Structures are given as structure tokens and as C-alpha cells.
Amino acid sequence: MDMIVCIKRVPDTAESDVKIDSSGRDIDHEGLAFTVNEADNYALEEALLIKEKLGGTVTLITMGGRESDDTIRMGLAKGADTAIRLDDPAFAESDGAATAKIIASAIKELQYDLILTGCMASDNGFTQVGPALAEILSIPHAAMVTKTELKENKVRASRELEGGLLEVLDIDLPAVLTIQTGINEPRYASIMGIAKASKKEIALKSMGDLGLNENEVGQKGSKTRIDKLSLPVQDKIAELIPGTPEEASEKLSGILKERGLV
Amino acid sequence: MAVEGAVLCKELALFECIQCGRCTGGCPVSLRSALNPRKLVYEALLNTRFVPVEKAEIWECTTCATCAERCPKNIRPVDVILALRSDIIESGRVKPAVRDALESTFMHGNPWGRAREKRIEWIGDAKVPILEEGSETDLLYYVGCAASYDPRIQNLAKGMIKILQGAGIKYAILGNAESCCANEMNELGEKGLFEMAQEKNLETLAKYQFPLMMTTSPHCYHAFLNDYPQQKFEVLHYTQLFSRLIREEKLVFTGELPKKVTYHDPCFLGKRNKVFDEPRHVLQSLPGIDYLEMDRSRERSLCCEGGGGRMWMESESTEERLAEIRVKDAVAMGAEIIAVSCPFCLLTLEDAVKTSGNEGKIEIRDIVELVSDLVE
């Protein structure tokens, strides 16, 4: 089973306060910690589990600058075999479709049975690249997958729908699956393991290497553009109950009593 | 992954072992788990091919190193456990909570999943000097991750600055430049992460001038004192500083603590670093205190099971927790307060007070809290 896993390096903004940067089209990265996109981490683990069960290879693909090498090495340390990084200044500000086109150009040269991506990137939240990639490569896909079962030339994928309902499909390989969080329990990549992985070569591909021109990538190659990020203004704001935990709890329980909830 | 017994024998000089069993006899955790240090050494001697993932009991170890302490041949069975842990770490198959603590330490400089820039939130409105790069101070207070982020332990940091200020000491903290000492990462077997943290921390510390570093936690103390290769600054645990200040009459107590107080020696201060007297000196200096000594004290202190990465691991055992035994013993001897000097002991013992049904009967207080209550 030859697999390709698309991974992305994203900032960890869960606990941080975010600021809009000077361009107005992204957030300020100063002081943020970066890590592999959560859903991609699950996708990688799924590929590694399949490799452990059925044999095969895992190739990582990342679109990003040199800082993405940290993320790639983490993936190699966990057990991926090879890695390709797609890097070109012209790739900057590619939208979802343009990103998929860039990644597809790298993939079409490769031998593969299965492509796994995370279902969503936690930075832009597009949920777009996986299915777009499948369309460009003319292979079937399934998004939001929470369970995979490889069979003869097919994969039985369970897709997560609203309300906990699962849709089960059989899909011919090769295919693209976008993986939902919680599908497995990702392993840990040790620091020594990551250091060892630094010895593995990461193939670099530029726009020219991929046979693309500047009208196909980046802002020029995108049909959508982000303009003016802003911080959400809560128009309705909760009535905040002040005081120490003791005092606030006292007041709150009073409010609950008034509303007949206690 | 596997670890060859023969390799362990060679690297850890295990051939000296006479299988006397003093190690297991002193291992606090062997009371309630399958952990058997003697047996592990025995298996190594037999050139067993260890498959560490099959040895769940190695995660029960709190790395208190009582086994190493008691060995008449100066062998360190705890190092066998650490070698097996390292093997599992390298394979990546650690429990999710451990994985998260390790990844958090790498990404955020603390094992609690908290943002680096929120490390000094505990300060609130208080005036706490934060050392600027290139500056100097007399005492660098190394707050530590637990005291920075855990709401219960933040009280210790607040108490510490009150005491330092009251004693007129020129001190400062590193603020958000402070990063995890990574001692627990080392005890979990993630040597690479520990070395990386060491390197980064020493690089950071080189930017400041200070002759003395004082820690809240015995774990930070242990790491900086024993493992960090540096000659620049002295490292003290806060109880050692307080003891010094009391002797120099710089800590002046007002008020009394008319309670029966006993002291629980933390493994990383006591057993591992032989700091037994200073904490007692501090406690016994508190006016009005009725100090009681536990039977299992000093080298024989009963581990609370907070160290060795145990803060991030559920025990597999259903036997009574050591911390609960500790609480019950303290209650039985009539103590009203168990004084501690380690954030992990504080958290595990407080938990044990609840789970053993002794809420209201006994309190767990850190020495810094008791001192802070009695100084201006």
C-alpha cells in the first residue's frame, strides 16, 4: 500500500490571543508556537497504522518554507519513508484550489494507492484541498473519514455526518480520504527520533520543477482572495458576574434560583 | 522495539548485583504494583531481550531512586527502568497524556498545555521584578511550571515573592523567558527532549548575571543541581534559603502557628539530594508550632507517587495509593497539617486527603505558605 500524506505546519492559536498583521490578510505570527495541523497528524497516524498492518510506504508532502522541515521531520521520525516539500515564493497566498493544484502537480508523478489529508486546516479552516486534489487527479474521494478498512483494491470509509451518524462507503483505490480528528491515537515523535530523521533527504520542488507557471499559483492563480481580516466583535455579550469564585458562585446560584433552574 | 539485557548489563554495570533484594524491599511502589527492581536486574543478567511495551509496571516507578540508595553494590536499578522507558519513548507508543505533556514541553516550554506568554499571569497586579537580558540580580527565583500555571501552586509563587521582598532580598524572575527544567521529561525517558531543554535553558540563563538560583520545586532543584552542566551559579531549594535567612535573622515571624504539624520529605529533595534538615529547621522555627516527626521520614519517607512523570499517568494498580497511606498515617498520629516542600507532593497529598475521606481532618500546606502567613 503506497500512501501519500499531505501535512501542513500551522500556528497553535488555541490559547493565544491573535493579532492581525500589517498586511491585514493574516495574523501576526510573532510569539506563536507552530505544530503539525491536528487533522493531518491523525491522517499521518492512520497511514502509519495501515503501513504497519499491510506494509507499503508513506510519502509526506508539504507546501511550505524551510520552517516546515520541522514538521516533516516529525513525520519521518514517526515512520514516514520519504518527504517532498513544495517551496516557491510564488506559492504564497494560494487559495484552496490553487494549493490543491500545486500539490497535485507533485503527486501526479508518483505511484500511490491512497492519499490521506486532514479534513480541515486549523488556520484557514477551508476543508477544501482534499476533495479538490481528488478532482484534479481524477480519482474518487471521501471527506470527514472517521474509520478506514482496506480491502482488495478498495477502502471502506466511514464518513462522519451531523448528529453522530456515520455514512459508510466503499471506494475504489486509488482515492483521497480526508481524515477527521479522533480516528486514532497519534504516536509521539521523540526529539532523538526527529534528529535522526534529519538525515533523511527532503526533496524540494519549486514552481518550475512542478511544471507550473506564476499564473497558476499564488494570488495570481487563485480565484478567491482574502481581504481585511478582523477580530470578531461580540455584539451580544454575556453579563459577566464579577468577584472571587466564591462571590461569583454565590451570585450565580442566586440567578439560577430566580430563573427557577435550582 | 526491544532492549538487550546484555547491553544494559554492560552500560549500567549490573554484573555486580548480588540479588540481595534490598532494592525491591525499599521500593515504595512495589507495595502496590508489579514493579520489582531486583527482578528487572535479574532479567538483564540473564540476557533477556526486553520488550518494554509489555512491561506496564515500569510506568509505576516514581524515580525516587530508593533502590539505588539502598543497593550495597551501588547499582542503580532505576536506570534499568529508565532505559526501558526510553525505548518506549523512541517507539512513540506512550500514553496520550504523556505524549501531550512531552509535546507541550517542546512547543510551549511547560508540560501543562498552556501558552508560553501566559507564564506570568500568576503575578496579577503584584510588582515582581522581571530580569532583562544582560542585567543582574542577587537571586534568580526559578518559579517553575507548576507554580506558574497551576492555580493551587500559584499560591506558592505569590507567597515566595512576599517573603523575598519582606526579607529585603534583591531578586528577580525570568518571566516568560523561563522554560521547563524538563526534569520529569528526563525521568520519563525522553532524554533527547531533556538535553534540548537543558541546552536552551543554559543559553537563556547565560544572558543574565546572578550568583544564586532558587527553585520552588525540588524537581527543578534536582535537575539544575545535578544534571545541568554549569559552574556559574549556586542552586538552592527555597527551604535551604529560608533556613539560611532564619539563621541570619532576616526572616522575622509575627504571629503563631499553634498547630500539630508534620513534614513529608519529598523524594527529590530528601532521598535524592539529602536535604532533610533545612526544611525541618524552617518548620521548627515557626512560633507556636508543635512539630511531629513521621515514622517513615527522611530516607524512609513514603513517596507520594507524584514524581517520575507520574503526574501524567494513571496507575494501573487498584491497591491503596501511597499518598492515602501517608495521609492516614499523619491523621493517626494526630497531625493537623502535613507540611510539604514540593508542588507535586502538595497536589497528590491534597487529592489523597479527599479520596481517603479525610477532608476537614487534615490540611496539606507547603512550607512557603506557612512561612508567608507568618511574615509581614
Next chain:
Amino acid sequence: MKEIFVLIEHRQGKIRDVTFEMLTGANKLATSIDGNVTAVVCGSDVGGYVEKVAGWAHKIIAIDDSKLKDFNADAYQQVLVSLIQAHKPYLTLIAQSGFGSDLAPSLAVELDYPLATDCYDLQVDGGALVALRQMYGGKVNARVFFNDSPGIICTVRAASFPPEESNLTAEVIKTDSPLTEEMAYRQFVEYVEAAVGDVDITQADILVGVGRGIKDKDNIPMVQELADALGGVLACSRPIVDAGWLAKDRQVGSSGRTVKPKLYLAIGISGAFQHTAGMKAAETIIAVNKDGNAPIFGIADYGIVGDLMKVVPALKEKIKALKAS
């Protein structure tokens, strides 16, 4: 006259709420762009669906084909490509849902149309369509503009437009299905219902939801005690289930359960959309969170900005005391 297509989303014989929300949004937008709304109803035996949406659109394109009975991204994509190429709508709206996220991105590539996903509003700026969406887990709003194109596709976030029927009477246009063969390479096997555990959170009057802010599995019993004191049921957000700390049947949110209790107490929950989508409709919402900027405070009625480790036990005691008196 600009045409706005709205793909009707149905599942297991019922039209999903997001459909009516999208139709409302489409009608609202239509007034700003001199447009009309066309509901695209694909399925098997679509009469019932057509009836339900007749008051919500100017036109209905109805395609009846047994191959469209259950959602299948490839089949629906083929149909939409055929319809969009024939009718050239200005905009096509699809729900940002399990179905929509499987369909829209590949559809957009096949048509070579721009796509904006998970939009919470659609506006007009200088005559151009602007889609509003969020990034970074809801911490940032973004305005998305589209290059000139024969058409645009947007997927719409659930609960973005409170549904309002339009008093229209749609003209129904029955259209032949363009599908010619079974999709052999992608076959529907079955739906699997979420396992019903011992708890049905949708039936509880009082829910106490716990989120990532709880930090440790060991802290959950403390929240359970608060739930017990209130006579409520413990629920949670997705990360708690992903971590294996609580079972899936306690998950509130777009991929879990939607609940409408009298009281929802959100403990350590940031208020990311995926969760709030499942509990916004609660009568009274109270949030406890360390972060005063957490989005949850934008939908809560009352909030305490503080450490849940202190607030939860204190609140439990106060409730117990109140009940005892």
C-alpha cells in the same frame, strides 16, 4: 436577473434545517443583487421535498432519480455540473456539512469556479459578492472576494441565517437526470446510527458541558459533581471525546448532538462554532472560562471569567446549600 442556486440537503427522507437557512440567506442576498432563488431538489421520489420548499424559492429544479436517493458526492456533482452549465447561476449555495464538504470542493474544481467555504454571511460590496467566513478556530473574521467568473460557489455554515419563509410560490421545473450509470467507484453501503449509550443528553433539562479547559481527565469528576448538584447531565465538546475522556453520546456540537435544554452550563469551553452549533438554542446559557475573550461569552447569557478549578467546586457548594435550605 441573477440566479442563486440552493442545493436542498436532505438525509434519510427529511430536509435538513440548514436548507431553509440557506434559502433565507439566498433570498436576503437576492434583494441586493436583483436576483432570484432556485431550489435544486435532487433525490428519489422528490415530491415531498418540492412541497416543503415551495414557499422558499422562486423556482424549483426537481430531478428524480433513484441514483440520487442518498447523497453521493459524485452523483450530485455530475447533476450540479450539468445544471450549472445549463443555467449559469451567479451563485450556488451548498451547506457546509458532512455532505457539502464532500461535494463543493471537487465541484468547484470541475467547473473551475471560485469557492468560499463555511460562510456565515454573504454581502455585496461595490456590486461584488463578498463572502464572510472565519479562520483560526473562530478567532478571526475574513472577507473573501471572488475573481470574475461565470459563477461562484459558497458553502454555508449552519445556523447563519434564522429561517424565514418567503411567501413565494415556486415554479417547479422537472428536469431529467443527467446520470447514466451507477457510480461503481464509490458505493454507498449503509448509514450507521450513533450508538445510544446510557445517556440521552437531548432529553436533559439541565446540561453541564465540559471542554478543553478542563485540562485533565481527573478533573471531570468535579464537574460531574456540579452536574449532580444541579440535577443535570454531563455533556462535553469534541476534544473531550477525541481524548477518550467521555463517550461520544455526551458530545454536543455539529458532529455530536444538538441540544435545547433549559440550562446549559459551559465549563472550560471556548465556544468554537462546532460546539455552539449544538447548544445555541438552550434557554439559558452560562459560561465559565479563564479567557474573557472566548467566543462562548458572545452567546452566553451570564458568564464568569475565572478559573474553573475554583469556580466549579464553589458553585457546587452554593447550589447544594440553596437546595438544602
